[in-house]
Amino acid sequence: MDFTFLGTGAGMPAKERNVTSLAMGFPEYDGDLWLFDCGEGTQRQILYTSVRMTKLTAIFVTHLHGDHLFGLPGILGSRSFQGAETLLTLIGPVGLREYVETSLKLSGTHLHYPIEIREIGQNGPVYENDHFQVETAELDHGIQSFGYRITEKDIPGELLVDKLRMNGVEPGPIYGEFKSKEWVTLPDGRQLKTSDFLSQKRKGRRTAIIGDTRPCASALRLADQADLLVHESTFRNNALKLAHDYHHSTSVQAAEIAKKANVKKLILTHLSSRYQKADQLALLAEAKQIFPQSNLASDFSVFHLVRQSKD
């Protein structure tokens, strides 16, 4: 599971940071790929990464502000131009459908693959596939804005074949029962507890993506015990009032969420374009004082989230 930051700036593109987009890739699962937000210019940022648009299966939009949205129609068209034929699911606030349909219609963009648009009606589950469940909750950003929590399904234990054979159970259809049932009855009448013949299952990874918001209870809930929290950090701590007025968070507020939610790692993104290098480092240092496992995203930085070896 890896996270490629395609744009880490707020509001307007800057030379150093483009507006917001984050790719979440699953090389361990057929190389599928999701996007979280899609600011203007995202498809050009992708050219400098290993992200492949044809592998996209879902795009999650946190909210409809332009710096998170205006790159979406271009991505949709280019994905078609590159030959994609597989379903793409778009998830975001009410209004996403009108925006996408109007943009495609007026620009004469004909997609050669199906899209499904899901407008979020309420907090809760919004997406599920073989390996993940995604749930959402509304944040506090003036305009409707959603955070996402991505939970990997637990990875079941593997059959301990040697142990089964030592107990006289030879390979065959019965091995399937050891994966799906609690108890298995052998032809000779013995009853075996399946967990005795499986390695320990591994807990799935948990990630929270918190887009634009003031600090709020929903952010804390979505982030709870996460392995990775990606949180907006538009402002430094000395711009607390500005952050509040514009419905954003400071670095310290993001770090406080990380600490209270007891996450393992925090990545700060969505920095105001007012901050040059020195301010950016200071912003990170402020967060680290509260939560030492804080990191600062920059455009094209990639973070890997490895699977836990045990629960």
Place this chain on the structure above:
Amino acid sequence: MDFTFLGTGAGMPAKERNVTSLAMGFPEYDGDLWLFDCGEGTQRQILYTSVRMTKLTAIFVTHLHGDHLFGLPGILGSRSFQGAETLLTLIGPVGLREYVETSLKLSGTHLHYPIEIREIGQNGPVYENDHFQVETAELDHGIQSFGYRITEKDIPGELLVDKLRMNGVEPGPIYGEFKSKEWVTLPDGRQLKTSDFLSQKRKGRRTAIIGDTRPCASALRLADQADLLVHESTFRNNALKLAHDYHHSTSVQAAEIAKKANVKKLILTHLSSRYQKADQLALLAEAKQIFPQSNLASDFSVFHLVRQSKD
């Protein structure tokens, strides 16, 4: 008058060429600025030029394909963010209004300056200010696509003050009459022909911007006798059928328009992303064989069109 190419590629952004946009600046007239087309990422390209969004007074859209349009909402929002308060006029095909209004509404973008949207109803004049007239004609691109001809108003001759004084006409309100009338009657009864007391007027510059199109009569008419013709050249000459099928022009076709229209200079733009450096040079060479004053635009190239010293 200068032309800054902000994007010179077709269809999809490439590393070397972003999708289409061209800034036309008037340093001789208060630094006003126009854009022709506004592909995704144009506002970020602007960061690498001397173009200032606050100085924009008009944006002309040739057609609504995404590679010419999807950067428009971002430009509108950022121009406001940068403090612009002056009117911005948007001109383009029917559908421009719905696209702009939908994008601004759904993204919650509130502009702190007025915009006027003019959807083109028919060929002819579409815009005029103190110094220029702009007319348009429909091209041949499958989707409705407009070319533009920009005609600078003739620059009137200047008063020959020394000659007036030698004839006993001292500075005063009467000098105004020499600029506005054909004949002036002096207090002593003499009648003077004003053209004898003015330097020669200078012919305004004529530019044609021909966006996506097959070669067509409208392109030829708009380009007639122009000082500068900017013409799309998506394909090389060996892709003639492809150009026709996709409603585009080859380099040779663009050069033929330039030659037939008897323009002074041709700039080719809107190149297919399939072409690497060698093909780009070959594309230019093909055009030069037909029309020697051919040039190839690249991203961030700037062309100056100086005022003619005489008619």
